[in-house]
Amino acid sequence: MSTPTALDLASGLGGKIDKSQVLSAVEKYEKYHGLYGGDEDERKANYSDMVNKYYDLVTSFYEFGWGESFHFAHRWKGESLRESIKRHEHFLALQLGLKPGQKVLDVGCGIGGPLREIARFSSTLVTGLNNNEYQIARGKELNHTAGVDxxxxxxxxxxxxxxxxxxxxxxxxxxxxxxxxxxxxxxxxEIYRVLRPGQCFAAFEWCMTDSFDPHNQEHQKIKAEIEIGDGLPDIRLTEQCLEALKQAGFEVIWEKDLAADSPVPWYLPLDKNHFSLSSFRLTAVGRFITKNMVKALECVGLAPKGSQRVQDFLEKAAEGLVDGGRKEIFTPMYFFLAQKPHSENQ
Structure with missing residues (x-):
């Protein structure tokens, strides 16, 4: 598939939000977050609106810089970012033991990059669940192009x-x-309810690690930057996710923070000290070019007003993610494999 160009980025900015309303949407989104005076309870109460605004605003940026799969990956030395992302997705399919013809659900599927890769890798039928209209429309286009509709x-x-x-x-x-x-x-x-008895749920979760100190102001700032830059109501601790799984009825087969022993730091693509031609748009130079390109596109009216503001909070996210990774207080890949018992009485 062709790589998105600057014009693709400009035409997609704002998603389904009317172009004249993008700036006000940015302002409303920002006000949900602690860096702008918002609080966690309000974000949780209005999570659907907040997350929808977020993905309308950022999806074109993500696809332009990251490709079709919006996630990080455990990465080996000598392995490119794209290779590691595909392997990360294949790892998930293998952990689930997927077999041809099975019905699989991708919860929060984005524009469907992992969905398409896992369907082709495992010969399964994959349904992507998403609450964002723009991402679904984009995903359907990409499914058709890839021939997996x-x-x-x-x-x-x-x-x-x-x-x-x-x-x-x-x-x-x-x-x-x-x-x-x-x-x-x-x-x-809800995942437990729709899963067949005896079958498995696997996930990569964004979490604060045991090294996170809620009383440390620097730690709190990093957490807040990640939350605003990535559309999160709150970032849970790994132990909170584990406890929630058990309360929901799952039997946890195994769990691990895969970032802990990744030979190449997961945050390297966003590190300003790192340069890579293969993921150039994510580097400091690439992001600087994108920032000025968006500024120019907004000035000439090809991108809606507010586009630069989106770029700004994505920059905050990148800084928070790198700092959180370096200090080992945050992980984007707390992995778990959990099984729904064969019988509800188990």
Missing amino acids: KTCDFVKADFMNMPFPDNSFDAVYAIEATCHAPDAYGCYK
Whole structure:
């Protein structure tokens, strides 16, 4: 598939938000967050609006800089970012033991990069669940281009209230997506409900690690930068995710922070001290060029007013992610594999 150009970025900025309303949407989004006086309770109460605004505003930036799969990956030396992202997705499919013809649910699927890769890798039928209309429309275009529209589809819905009958899927996964849920238990309980007995749920979660100190102001600042830059109501501790899984009824097969022993730091693509031709747009130089390009596009009216503001909070996110990774207080890949018991009485 062709790499998005500057004009693709400009035409997609704002998603389904009317171009004249992008600036006011940015302002409303910012006010949800602690850096602008917002609080956690308000973000949780209005998570659907907040997350939808976020992905309308940032999806074009993500696709322009990151590609179709909006996530980090455990990475080996000598492995490119793109290779590591594909392997990360294949790892998930293998952990779930996917078999040809199975029905699989991708919770919080973005524009469907992992969905398409996992469907092709495992010959499964994958449904992507997403509450953002713009991302679904974009995902359908990409499915058609990739020739997977017969095996991959999308459903627009909230993952806290899924429109599927009980016991609908042979496997469920989430890649850096359920961190947007206002309540981990409520989200995991819905996943438990739609998963068939004896089958598995696997995920990569964004979490604060045991090294995070809630009383440390620098730690709190890093956490707040990640929350505003990535559309998060709150960032849970790994132990909170684990407890929520168990409360939802899952049996945890294994869990681990995969960032802890990644030979190449997961945050390297965003590190200003790192340069890479293969992921140039994510480097400090690439981001500087993008920032000025967006400024120019906004000045001539090709990009809506407010586009630079989106770039600004994405920069905050990058800084927070790198600092959180360096200090080992944050991970984007707390992995777990959990099974729904064969019998509800187990």
